[in-house]
Amino acid sequence: MSATVPGEQAWERSYRHLPLALLVVATVAALATGPATDGTSPAWRLAAQLALVAATAACLAWWAYGRPLPTAAASTPFRYVLRTLLAFALTLLNPLFCVFGWIGFADATDTFRGRGVWLAFGATAVVMATGQSGGLPVGSTGHVVLFLALFALNFGLAAAMGRYAIHVERTSEDRASAITELERVNASLEEAIARNDSLQQTVVAQARVAGVQEERQRLSREIHDTIAQSLAAVLAQLQAAAQDPDPRPRIARATELARAALAEARRSVMDLAPVPLTEAALPEALDGIVRGWAADHAARTDLVVTGDVRPLHPEVEATVLRVTQEALANVARHSGAARVGVTLSYDGEEVVLDVRDDGVGFDPEQPAGGSSFGLRGMRARAERLAGTLGVESRPGTGTAVSVRLPALAREAA
Template sequence: MTSAVEREQRWERNLKVLPFVLLTLATAICVATFPEVGPQSRGARVIFGILVAATAVWTWRWMYVYGRPHPVGYIGRTALTAVLTAMHPLFCIFGWIGFLDAFDSFRGRWRWVAMAATAAIMAMGQTGGPPPYDNPWQSLLLPLLFVLNFGLASLMGRYSEHLDAVSRERAATIGRLEEALAENARLQEELLAQSRSAGVRDERERLAREIHDTIAQSLAGVVAQLQAAEGSADAQDVRRRVARATEMARTALVEARRSVQDLSPAELAEAGLADALAALVAAWRDDHGAEASFVVVGDAVALHSEVEATLLRIAQEALANVAKHACAQRVGVTLTFDAAEVILDVRDDGSGFDPTAPVRGSSFGLGVMRDRARRLTGSFTVESAPGDGTAVSARIPALPRGPA
């Protein structure tokens, strides 16, 4: 298919050729009618031919050498056309070309002056030549034909101006749309780059949380069990602690694989949240010898896997903090199911601490628990005082099992 640019170029070529086509046609008609109309003497006809050749050269110079319509070119061609039409009325056939490029040759009111000059030439040719006339009807027709030619040309000129304005507006709109598309493409590239960067950052944070909450805790448990076994004189106790250390090491390996694959915690693979927390509390009690209890309040329901994983990780971290810092004798874990949210509370009677004190660089656990809760638009609070134990509470929307 022909493109818009190719069609425009073809129209420009045709418009450059059109004056010469009309000049040839007008000259041929004039020559054919010499016996009845136009110059009768041989000398007048030679002058007519010279003027036709001059018109052709003048038109060629301004159309092809200069390259575009120009006021000087228009005035010279119109003057030659007026003289030739006065010599032979039918030469006004060529004069019509003045209507075509008046708007391209002039600006402002001079356009209408050029249109009026061309309309006068056309009226003169249509009435049979310049005045004075022997027939009164010719004198009457001359102004009427001038008005008619000028009116029709003005109407077409106005319409051409309207089309030009619409074309410029469309071109400007297309330009703005192209700029908007380019800007949108640039913004999309920036968003993609930011999304990739955020994805990398989120994945790093996720792996950090997973390693801290699972693998690091399991390995710390392995070290604790092995150290306890090393200092024990009871062979049965040594075997029990080594077996427990082996189990923890295997759990750490499983969690490492699951962290890489972004799967749910191993404890939730075949059990619900309440059962997984009960098993976690029981294992922690066996490992540390402290009194630990677990209570479920409300009807346990299946929650979204991300919610269950988050609560389980918070409970693991809270119990790890109790074992590491609190020196507690009693620990209580409560899981409360509400209509709108699920609440996890972990309390101990340990040494406690001052929550308003500056956070040590190694205190990573509380921040991890808080980030986990906020990640699901939940909340995390800590209540503690030196010598009065610690209570942490995580409240998370009770999203049902299925897509969040």
């Protein structure tokens, strides 16, 4: 049988000695019992036996030791057939040589496949039945019956053993295939683990870079939306104070704006909520922003709040507040509007902020300039919370900025 698992290798190394060992046993038994059974008489029969034994031993020795050590699976059909013919000839000369003929049962499944195995079993069973019945059946019905019975017995036992051997071989092959597949799967898993480790390190590095970038963007938005606008307002108040007969109100307003800018700067660095939201709810904070803006500009400004007012997630409220500040700053810088309307709508699952003016307007389809950070900042703030920013404007017809954000409850914080 072929070695398919390491445990069978010892048997394979020992198997190469078995044919010669059986030939020796059969020869000793035949020569020792020859005088009593007439198996070595007349003299020509003894000479023929010795000659065939020598020839058979030479072939077996050459196959076993004259080449690199083969396994049983290395047996060729030619060797099997020649050995079986030699065993049959020896058995015809002396029935006890069927002991050597038994070797044909041992390696038939390794030498042949399919029907060839059963033909090999049949040939070996003929050798065994010939020896066990005392020779070929010639002329005697009883001898023929005995020969056929012995043939059937030997062939049946060989068939049962052969089926078991084939089953064991297939099981060993399946086991070897399963081991190979498991090794392949383990190698794939190790490779996947290595890739995952590398990917995790890449993700961590990218997350670190993204966090740094996000923090930079947050600070830039906070500086633009609060400090820069407050400083611009301070500058405007100081410039107006230089031309005002009584500059004290202007200076007081500039001082108030500078203090507010300082507070916002500190809160931006600490990533806290905007000052107005720490002191009031969103509608009241917006009202304070609108009133303060209106006090510094000539445009009439109105705030309208609709819907069921309720506390929202701090990020949502901060975004609404910052977008309002930026939209009003854009009105002051670009529109020259006489009237501005701010509407805050609590609309079911959304909160909507609209800032409209009747200023000069612009063409939204035109490429934005490099300094147009305002719209980009408002859009970035909205998208950060899965919201949207819409801008409607035409030259001479004013501008409407609308922001829609998910109305996340404060409990989600």
